[in-house]
Amino acid sequence: MAQTTQPPLTDPQAAAACAACGGSILFLVIAALALIALNIVLLVWVARDAKNRGMDNSVLWMVLVMVTGVLGLVIYLFSRPSGNVVKCGSCPNKRLQASAKCPHCGNA
């Protein structure tokens, strides 16, 4: 009975290695998709929040956050008009509580 010091890769080992490899790729794909989805949610939130606060350049803010990421988000959070965002009484959108008129429907 001959014994080898270096046994060749058996099938279960190969299968396990392949599964681990495929699993990590799948994880990377899911992580990338989650990151993209999170980015889209963030961009939509910035655009909506800027519009709710009566900022005319909400699209510009969205582009800034898209290009610069977290840095742009921090800049936006510091430069946006502060105050409570409440539901408008005349339309289903939200508006700044302190604003003179709703940026969506124009009602006081």
Ligand SMILES: [Zn+2]
């Ligand atoms: Zn309104």
